[in-house]
Amino acid sequence: xxxxxxxxxxxxxxxxxxxxxxxxxxxxxxxxxxxxxxxxxxxxxxxxxxxxxxxxxxxxxxxxxxxxxxxxxxxxxxxxxxxxxxxxxxx
Numbered sequence: 344x345x346x347x348x349x350x351x352x353x354x355x356x357x358x359x360x361x362x363x364x365x366x367x368x369x370x371x372x373x374x375x376x377x378x379x380x381x382x383x384x385x386x387x388x389x390x391x392x393x394x395x396x397x398x399x400x401x402x403x404x405x406x407x408x409x410x411x412x413x414x415x416x417x418x419x420x421x422x423x424x425x426x427x428x429x430x431x432x433x434x
Contacts, residue, residue: 369404376400392428399424 380396399420406416424430 369408372404372407373400376403392430395424395428395430398427 377396377400380391380399384391402420402423403416406420407413411419
């Protein structure tokens, strides 16, 4: 099985545990997350399952909006995505 890699920490290091701004802020975070997600899989020489990046990044944005800290949000979204898309996690 492929390894699930979420490079979100590189994009959002030090992000405070507070709700994200709506609209453009959410869209920017989503785009950065998706770009980093795809880059990580490209560097690993693997292809993520269809829809996995969108699912993972939506999960991350939603959890941060709900006030969860980045580290916990990333961990939980990685776990949820790996279960949903039946992948093993690397780390």
